[in-house]
Amino acid sequence: GAVVSQHPSWVICKSGTSVKIECRSLDFxxxxxxxxxxxxxxxxxxxxxxxEGSKATYEQGVEKDKFLINHxxxxxxxxxxxxxxxxxxxxxxxxxxTPARETEAFFGQGTRLTVV
Amino acid sequence: GQNIDQPTEMTATEGAIVQINCTYQTSGFNGLFWYQxxxxxxxxxxxxxxxxxxEEKGRFSSFLSRSKGYSYLLLKELQMKxxxxxxxxxxxxxxxxxxxxxxxxxxxx
Numbered sequence: 001g002a003v004v005s006q007h008p009s010w011v012i013c014k015s016g017t018s019v020k021i022e023c024r025s026l027d028f029x030x031x032x033x034x035x036x037x038x039x040x041x042x043x044x045x046x047x048x049x050x051x052e053g054s055k056a057t058y059e060q061g062v063e064k065d066k067f068l069i070n071h072x073x074x075x076x077x078x079x080x081x082x083x084x085x086x087x088x089x090x091x092x093x094x095x096x097x098t099p100a101r102e103t104e105a106f107f108g109q110g111t112r113l114t115v116v
Numbered sequence: 117g118q119n120i121d122q123p124t125e126m127t128a129t130e131g132a133i134v135q136i137n138c139t140y141q142t143s144g145f146n147g148l149f150w151y152q153x154x155x156x157x158x159x160x161x162x163x164x165x166x167x168x169x170x171e172e173k174g175r176f177s178s179f180l181s182r183s184k185g186y187s188y189l190l191l192k193e194l195q196m197k198x199x200x201x202x203x204x205x206x207x208x209x210x211x212x213x214x215x216x217x218x219x220x221x222x223x224x225x
Contacts, residue, residue, distance in 0.1 A: 043216060044159070046212070046213070046215075105161075105213060106161070107159055110157065110158045112156065
């Protein structure tokens with residue numbers, strides 16, 4: 001079964017509103033989670049690294065005030081897209097390394113965000 | 117900078133064999149991964165190589181040459197369900213995954 005659960009799997013929102021995406025690790029604790037964005041026919045692009053109990057680390061070019069990340073517990077990280085615009089429409093995926101297999105990253109199911 | 121190259125698209129016939137190549141230039145190396153991704157879905161793990169050589173897992177095999185910065189994914193006895201994108205990723209010295217753009221594999225009957 002899935003070791004990382006992401007919710008919702010798809011969402012449609014109006015321009016200017018905010019959307020929250022949740023990523024939960026199941027049956028293990030994740031001190032670190034990764035948030036990716038993927039545009040059609042393009043590769044995964046790392047947006048930020050979420051760290052439990054501290055501030056997230058954002059990749060260059062990613063607006064931290066627009067993409068709010070909260071890692072409040074060892075099993076939950078959230079990404080909030082604030083004041084969403086149509087260009088934010090994308091596939092957002094979270095992942096977490098598992099403690100049992102540090103070499104591998106398991107992914108959430110992904111969230112398809114459409115901003116209209 | 118860090119760079120991972122793989123072909124954009126490949127086409128193969130059902131039942132045949134296909135090899136997808138990946139070359140990389142990264143700051144440090146802590147393993148190379150292959151993932152399969154169907155459209156609109158999250159990637160699923162296929163293989164991991166950290167030492168030189170061939171790793172075989174059923175119909176899929178992955179090869180690594182660290183000195184050449186090169187890997188390939190070999191898919192045998194192709195099935196229609198193998199039509200997907202195949203992503204090559206390398207963990208750099210900071211243990212961060214650097215992703216290739218992916219190879220879209222099209223399987224024809």
